Amino acid sequence: MARIRIWIQTKPDDTGRSRYQVMCSEHGPVGDPHELHASAESAQSTHHHDHKAALPHRTE
Numbered sequence: 001m002a003r004i005r006i007w008i009q010t011k012p013d014d015t016g017r018s019r020y021q022v023m024c025s026e027h028g029p030v031g032d033p034h035e036l037h038a039s040a041e042s043a044q045s046t047h048h049h050d051h052k053a054a055l056p057h058r059t060e
């Protein structure tokens with residue numbers, strides 16, 4: 001199984017203000033860009049948990 005990477009990419013918008021886009025190696029951009037880094041961190045965490053929930057439950 002390939003390792004999935006989720007990160008926050010900073011990009012300036014048309015006015016020069018920074019926007020924080022959550023990126024996923026499997027899905028590309030996740031949602032809309034955020035104005036606050038803290039909001040992007042929350043979205044990053046949520047997306048990470050979505051990937052964990054999608055994994056088949058291991059029983060050994």
